[in-house]
Amino acid sequence: DQVIDLYPDCLRAYLVKGYSAWLINKKKTARKAWKLGLKRSSGDITLLAELANCIAGRVNPLSLVHPLSSTSQVVVNPHSVSTTPLLDPSPKGPAPTIYHEPTASADVISQMGDKEFDSLAAAAQQHLVHGVGDFSIDKYLSKGYLRVNTGDFSGGISIFNELLEKHPKLVGGYIGRGTAYALANNYNMAIRDFSSAIDLDPSCSDAYKRRGQTLCAAGKNDLALQDLTKAIQLDPDHEAYYQRGNLFYRFHNFNRGIRDFQKASKENHTDPPTWNNLGLCYNSIGSYTKAIESYRKAIMIDKNFKEAYMNLGQSFRELGKFETAEKYFNIAISLDNNYSQAYCLRGYNRFSAGLHESALSSFIESYNYNPTNIEAVYMSSVVQHGMGKFRDACIGYDTTLKKNSDHPCYFQKEIALWYQNRLDTTFNEFNVDMDMDTMLKELWCKRESSKNLENYIPISELDDSIPDVEPNFTLSSEIESILKYSSQFSSMFHQDSPGYMSNMRQQRMAGLACIEIAQIFREVLNGNPAVSASGRSFEGDSDNFLWRDLLDIAVRWRQISEPNDPVFYVDRLSEKQFHEGFGSHTPMILGQCRVVRYSVMVEMSWPIFLENIASQRSVDRDRIMKCKTCDEVYKIMGKDFWVVTPCHSIRTGDILEGTRLTLQISPPEGFEYSIRTPGTPPRWLDYDLELHHVWNLMVNECKGENRLMK
DSSP states (O other): OHHHHHOTTOHHHHHHHHHHHHHTTOHHHHHHHHHHHHHTOOSOHHHHHHHHHHHTTOOOHHHHHOTTOOOOOOOSSGGGSOSSOOOOOOSSSSOOOOOOOOOOOSHHHHTOOHHHHHHHHHHHGGGOTTOOSOHHHHHHHHHHHHHHHTTOHHHHHHHHHHHHHHOTTOHHHHHHHHHHHHHTTOHHHHHHHHHHHHHHOTTOHHHHHHHHHHHHHTTOHHHHHHHHHHHHHHSOOHHHHHHHHHHHHHTTOHHHHHHHHHHHHHHOTTOHHHHHHHHHHHHHTTOHHHHHHHHHHHHHHOTTOHHHHHHHHHHHHHTTOHHHHHHHHHHHHHHOTTOHHHHHHHHHHHHHTTOHHHHHHHHHHHHHHOTTOHHHHHHHHHHHHHHTOHHHHHHHHHHHHHHOTTOTHHHHHHHHHHHHTTTTSOGGGOOHHHHSOHHHHHHHHHTOOGGGOOSOOOOOOOOTTSOOOOTTOOOOHHHHHHHHHHHHHHGGGSOOSTTOOOOHHHHHHHHHHHHHHHHHHHHHHTTOTTOOOTTOSSOOSOOSOOHHHHHHHHHHHHHHHOTTSOOOOGGGSOHHHHHHTOEEEEEEEEETEEOTTTHHHHHHHHHHHHHHHHHHSOSOHHHHHTOOSHHHHHHHHOSOEEEEEEEEOTTTSOEEEEEEEEEEEETTTEEEEEEEEEOOHHHHHHHHHHHHHHHHHHHHHHTSTTOOOO
16 A cells, blocks of 8 residues: 555556455455556556456466566567567677566466457557557557567467558557567568668657667678667667667677666666676676676676676686685576586686686586587586596597587697607606697697698597596605695795686696706706706707706696697797797787786886887877877877887897887777787897806806805
8 A cells, every 4th residue: 555655556566455455355455456556557568467357357376376476578568579589798708698588478468358458458558659549550559569578479460460451551560560570580571560660750769779679680780780879869768778788799899888788777777687788898898896796786686697697707707716706606506507608617717726627527517408518528628638538538629629620629639649648758758849740839829720730640549558647646755745845836826916816736837847947957056967958849959958948847837737728939830930920919908808917017018118109109209108098099100000128138238129019909999909029030049148148147156155056
């Protein structure tokens, strides 16, 4: 009663009041409440129909038990119908899906007689969109809309066909029939009907919006964007902003997507998908705090919104927060035990933390619940490869290649076979940089197709005489002692900043590499002739142990610590590529995204970037030094460019070419600001001589007086 006093048009209050009276056997009071509700003439046809059925004595027993459980969204206004499936924006990796509103059943409407329906239609006529004010026409429009809204598309199309035969200029008829065709995935017919509605009424924003949605579903994104923009110009509403925001997400124009989802949220502040998709856009530009806030708003509205929980976990994973990410992935899985994507992302989270066994179980579960998820098969193979389960890894790689013959796991399988054949070989007797085909390494580094390999003879098979690594072998006291000491160093190698997850496997191998380097360096300083320079990554006449031999130890540990990453010396790629200057690439800003791992470098490098532009390019120094953004710099320079940072030589006192700070335009409406370091032969020689000089200085210093050698 208090709700009705405050909100006289709240039909659910009349409905529940009637149910409550009915349950305590006050049936006259119940019918009176239902009749008063029916007179309010709200636009929600589902509730009006339920009131009419209750008055007629057809009281829904389920509603009596759960009078507040209805989630129907069926209304006379066809705005309640989304003419396309909700979008699944996913620029890369396992894709989070978007929340879907449940649809209502047609049972309530089908139980009504003609008189009851006429009464219902008359009550709702004032809320009918695209009505003409003639009840004899509008009631059929209502009936058609109801058929479509309740999933009876063919029934709705039949009604609209009959209506349009009699009234060929009825805009609402074309919109209703177009909606039915669109929901039935007959996009061409839907587009034709919406176009007819636009021809009859060029100011009909609803027709533009629905045609835009349908064009989007048909893959005609550019045309869809034009229609949705026109709809917003004519009559901006939540759905148009929401759908255009999804399109901008698909175009990777995340900043525009953010603006549209923000406007959509103002039109409808309680729509969970809007907040979820706003979070996806924020996540894609590296604004993880705002993404997390958006996902949490979606969850506040719908506590069972599994996709938002999964996306929340993904944001925390991107930030390197393992435990928090794991928590939200687990909540998503608890809401849906068959949620393949959540299992897959949880697997990535565990993999990033170096927890390979638990990651493997999660990837396997992801595949079991969705056998089409080839990413789960591939990642299971990567994990098994890293654990030394080479046989299972190669089976998984083969399965992946059967699904996608151009998958980069071709290279990883070759690496797996190469290492498996050398498991029983002493570590310093082989080197992947010297043994593996240069083009294979180069194509893998470039993420190019293995089909471009020429004259390469694949590694044929596993060595059956060599078993896989035992997962739970017993550690000797000597190994336990080494691991104890390695742990003192391993944590020092963790970059404790956003985007870097603490990886137990990588840290352990870094600690072991540190110990081995210390052991061998000690022997070198003591002049031990047993120290060999065999298995080195470079050719040379000298048998002396040099700077690169020492660094080879760290490189080898890094190569086996993560078989998913190509880690090779640039001078051991093809001669052609070495001369062209293949090198490292670290993006700090990528398109519209500030890369979380490297974004701190933007502030650190920006003054150096501007200073080098002023000194190396013909520009107005005062103007360039005032620039705060990539856009401001690019407007002055007018093209893609790079500047060289100086590196001061200890050997000669000269200035060597350091790294290159590069700015490139990156559509749509973004830039790439990156650190690029080419590895050309002249540059390589400069640094080889420099490091050789530094190596000698270090060795001589360590051999000086008052130094402990043992």
